[in-house]
Amino acid sequence: MNTTYITLGVVLLLICIVLYYVFFMAKEDFYKYTKDNLYTVPWQWEWKKKDIINLECHCPTCNEVLVYENDYLLHKTYFLCPSCDSQKAVIGGGDSKYAFGIVRREINRKIRTKEYKELIPKV
Ligand SMILES: [Zn+2]
Known part of the structure; x- marks a missing residue:
């Protein structure tokens, strides 16, 4: 039970990082x-x-x-x-x-x- 929550937490965190990265890159393309x-x-x-x-x-x-x-x-x-x-x-x-x-x-x-x-x- 405990490990399930930890895994879920890690996965959610990773999704957040990926989403942030995608959003950030899409927003900042004026650098090109x-x-x-x-x-x-x-x-x-x-x-x-x-x-x-x-x-x-x-x-x-x-x-x-x-x-x-x-x-x-x-x-x-x-x-x-x-x-x-x-x-x-x-x-x-x-x-x-x-x-x-x-x-x-x-x-x-x-x-x-x-x-x-x-x-x-x-x-
Ligand atoms: Zn010239």
């Missing part, structure tokens, strides 16, 4: 969302818990990491490719801090609206 085309250029980033880190944009032509230039007068940030020697994107509204901020916001918005699910590789 690490690249997207935003503001006409491809962006890549990594996840550290819920924070976006190492956010950078690449040249759509040669995949070089783009450099940025602030225009404090017109409140714009230009993204330039050093290899192609041309401007690839421009984000209006502020300096590069602001530009990276709105890209982060756009990424988080797509996670909230589940739009990212269309952009990650299917299992």
Whole structure:
């Protein structure tokens, strides 16, 4: 009798762990969302818990990491490719801090609206 209860307890605990794991994995699949085309250029980033880190944009032509230039007068940030020697994107509204901020916001918005699910590789 005693061992039956212990076995039942262990089995229930295992089921709980498995369910938690499945639920957790299903919920957190935004970790697979690490690249997207935003503001006409491809962006890549990594996840550290819920924070976006190492956010950078690449040249759509040669995949070089783009450099940025602030225009404090017109409140714009230009993204330039050093290899192609041309401007690839421009984000209006502020300096590069602001530009990276709105890209982060756009990424988080797509996670909230589940739009990212269309952009990650299917299992
Ligand atoms: Zn380029």
